[in-house]
Amino acid sequence: MSKKSIKGIKLNKNINSIYKTKNNLFVYGILGYEKIKLKYKYFIFYKKKSIFIKIFSKKKMLKSILGTYHSIIKNLIFGVSKGFSKSLSIDGLGYYVKISKKDHNKLLFELGYSNLKSLFVDKKIKFNIEEKGKRIVLFCTNNILLGDFVNKILKLRKYNLYNGKGIKITNEIKVLKQRKKK
Structure with missing residues (x-):
């Protein structure tokens, strides 16, 4: 039991x-x-x-x-x-997100590739783009659906600690490895 x-x-x-x-x-x-x-x-x-x-x-x-x-x-x-919410930040020069003009359930990501990456948002997920496309706030009543969608976004461009570029969860702290000492 x-x-x-x-x-x-x-x-x-x-x-x-x-x-x-x-x-x-x-x-x-x-x-x-x-x-x-x-x-x-x-x-x-x-x-x-x-x-x-x-x-x-x-x-x-x-x-x-x-x-x-x-x-x-x-x-x-x-x-x-109460609902679940996640906040993602997009770091890097020229990196941003915007809403498609044709379809309002589609997010377009500019992540340093030659073309835009696009993702369709489920109808149950509500989103808000803040700070001129540098931050996305997602809200949903289903935790599993929200987590799967956040993982899809994070896979578009993994966060690189050394360059400081990519997509990460806003309050997530990642630590750099220590260098070898002589």
């Missing part, structure tokens, strides 16, 4: 409703709704403004997945009530 599932997930005032169908779990909040498809059969019940997940099986594999489901459902509840 997972230690997380014993504590339960506390619900806040921003959650409107949660219901489970045969295989799906729906969470409705002030920022919208999210759903997850549950592969294995679990019992989800309420007790004192908290959600508890239980499984009545002696299979070891199913008990190990219980903690994973607990974390996923907790992220869904947090995302629907």
Whole structure:
């Protein structure tokens, strides 16, 4: 039994409703709704403004997945009530990002290559470009979707510590290697 599932997930005032169908779990909040498809059969019940997940099986594999489901459902509840945001900064001379004039769900990146790199943004992800195209702030209710999109952006031009060029997460601190001393 997972230690997380014993504590339960506390619900806040921003959650409107949660219901489970045969295989799906729906969470409705002030920022919208999210759903997850549950592969294995679990019992989800309420007790004192908290959600508890239980499984009545002696299979070891199913008990190990219980903690994973607990974390996923907790992220869904947090995302629907408050949301997730990530901030990316683009460093380098001539490096910037802009929105496509034809399609407003498309970001165009100028990253020192001979042509522009483009990425389509999912409809669930909201974005804001700040500091004349040097910073992107992304907001989404789904943590997994946001993380995948941020990784796609980071792969366009990896941050080079020695030159100080590329795309990085804004508050991320990277340390240079020490040189060999003679």
